[in-house]
Amino acid sequence: MLIYKILRPGEWAALQQTGETMGAPIDVSDGYVHFSTLEQVRETTAKHFSDEPGLFVLAFDADMLGDALKWEPSRGGALFPHLYAPLRLTDVRWSRPLPLGLGGHMFPDDMT
Template identity: 60%
Template sequence: MAIYKIFRGPEWDAFAAAGHSQGAPIDLRDGYVHLSTAAQVEETAARHFAGEDGLMLLAVDETRLVPELRWEPSRGGALFPHLYRELRAEDVLWSAPLPLDGGQHRFPPV
């Protein structure tokens, strides 16, 4: 199963250059990389990245993250995937721009 990470432009650039990332500032603060399921990622974008352009959506192979992946309660008690190690380039299945279209992010099929 694929799970998803949204990076801002500079975060994506750093990840692409280094081949790994501890995540965004919120990830560093919380001590894990925040990820979302296909059912959660659009709400994540609307809630935490509203109106931001230049985003990159990464599809991550969940099976490569075990055992450092934990499913923990977050928004409204829903279980969200949290990665307790750096995200690595080899974890990523694909990446795609997440452009704004009429003020909303336009998602590729997930």
């Protein structure tokens, strides 16, 4: 199963340069890296990144993240994937730009 992380341009560039990160400021503050499922990622992006241009969506294989990935209740009681370990560039399955259009961010048609 793929799970998704939204990164700002500087966060994505830093991950590419250093090979790992503890995530965005909210991730560092919360002590884990926030992910979303396919069903959650659009709402997450609208809620937390609505006006931000230049975003990237990154896909990760949940099974490959091992025991550090925990499924915990969050928004509306839904289970969200949280990674209690650094986010590693080697774990990225794919990344794609997430352009900001008139109706919000435009996700790729094929997110699998």
